[in-house]
Amino acid sequence: MLVISKEEVKSLLPVAEAISCVGKAYSELSSGTAKVPDRLGIETEKGITLVMPGHLSVEDALAVKIVSVFPENQSKNKPAIYGAVTVLDPSDGRPLALIEGAYLTALRTGASCGFATGLLAREDAKTLTMIGLGAQSRTIVPAVCAVRSIEKVYAYDPDGVVAESFETEMGGEVSVELVDQTGTAVSESDIVCTATTSQQPVFDGAKLKAGTHVNGIGSFRPDMQEVDLEVIKRASKVVVDTISGAMSEAGDLIQAIDAGVFSEDEIHAEIGSIVSGEKVGRENDGEITFFKSVGNAALDIAVANEVLKRALDRSVGTEVDLG
Numbered sequence: 001m002l003v004i005s006k007e008e009v010k011s012l013l014p015v016a017e018a019i020s021c022v023g024k025a026y027s028e029l030s031s032g033t034a035k036v037p038d039r040l041g042i043e044t045e046k047g048i049t050l051v052m053p054g055h056l057s058v059e060d061a062l063a064v065k066i067v068s069v070f071p072e073n074q075s076k077n078k079p080a081i082y083g084a085v086t087v088l089d090p091s092d093g094r095p096l097a098l099i100e101g102a103y104l105t106a107l108r109t110g111a112s113c114g115f116a117t118g119l120l121a122r123e124d125a126k127t128l129t130m131i132g133l134g135a136q137s138r139t140i141v142p143a144v145c146a147v148r149s150i151e152k153v154y155a156y157d158p159d160g161v162v163a164e165s166f167e168t169e170m171g172g173e174v175s176v177e178l179v180d181q182t183g184t185a186v187s188e189s190d191i192v193c194t195a196t197t198s199q200q201p202v203f204d205g206a207k208l209k210a211g212t213h214v215n216g217i218g219s220f221r222p223d224m225q226e227v228d229l230e231v232i233k234r235a236s237k238v239v240v241d242t243i244s245g246a247m248s249e250a251g252d253l254i255q256a257i258d259a260g261v262f263s264e265d266e267i268h269a270e271i272g273s274i275v276s277g278e279k280v281g282r283e284n285d286g287e288i289t290f291f292k293s294v295g296n297a298a299l300d301i302a303v304a305n306e307v308l309k310r311a312l313d314r315s316v317g318t319e320v321d322l323g
Helices: 006-012 015-031 071-076 101-120 135-147 160-170 183-187 229-234 243-249 253-256 271-276 297-314
Strands: 003-006 041-044 049-055 062-068 081-090 095-100 128-132 152-156 176-178 191-194 213-216 237-240 289-294
Touching: 003 006, 003 297, 006 095, 006 101, 006 297, 015 049, 015 101, 015 135, 015 152, 015 271, 015 297, 041 229, 049 297, 062 101, 062 297, 071 135, 081 101, 081 297, 095 101, 095 297, 101 213, 101 237, 101 271, 101 289, 101 297, 128 135, 135 160, 152 237, 160 176, 229 253, 237 243, 237 271
Parallel strands: 003 095, 128 152, 128 191, 152 176, 191 213, 213 289, 237 289
Antiparallel strands: 041 049, 049 062, 062 081, 081 095
16 A cells, blocks of 8 residues: 655645546536545544545545544644545555545645636636635635636735744745735635634625625534625525535535525536536626535545556655555
8 A cells, every 4th residue: 555645745736736636526526426425524522523435436536535623723733634545446445545634635625716716706816815824725825826817815814823824835926915804805805715614704795896706615514604694695606516515514505594595496506517517607707606615525536546646657655565
């Protein structure tokens, strides 16, 4: 079995090149060729651990991801997310690789935002507000920059140390302005991305200007809500990774439904249906569009499969004999 580290994943698959991988995963999800059961979550007092298996028939890829999300870790100078992905041989179930999963999760999350932005944001979008500056943001911003000519990133995080770290890491790639509140930044942005574990909305949807695209990727439980009801009400198109996943886990939408301002029937499309041409993406420059993702193992499997292919081609990784 091949063990592939975080740094090796980074070197093998840049964020911009992972975007096409998640596109294939979304296509399989919507066409029905992906087999991805509901993920199993085990909650403790400090966090949650998720087990996410799946198989992509077209890509012929089989894998299982285990990921833990412990938000309080950040106050202890530890990552909030740990994970590992085991890639299996679809022909006999043999473990082929163990891949560091926390960065791979961030990689596929960033790639999914880039993919959605490519389909739903205005072609002339130049400004981005990034809310939540942890590990996910470090891949989201490069992915968005890969599909749109972003000139300015407004960046917000309540943790000043995290914000400064983001500016240091990303400032060399794009112009970054740290802000101490989100209102003005959101009102001046063409794209807004949220990557937090907040249970309360992190910006005022009334501040969005016409034509803005919003990616909400942080909330993954019914009690979590990054975007407020105003975003849902103002969005011309609400697009999700999968309808079943959104209706069971996307607190942003579930709480809007409970409040009576939205319904499942108002979901415009799964993003894979836009890829296939079954549904349309952005139709004019005045639309506010909202992509809500709760994550799906299909994305991890597609990205992990590509990482493994490249590792084998380039002789990267460490071989381990499990006996």
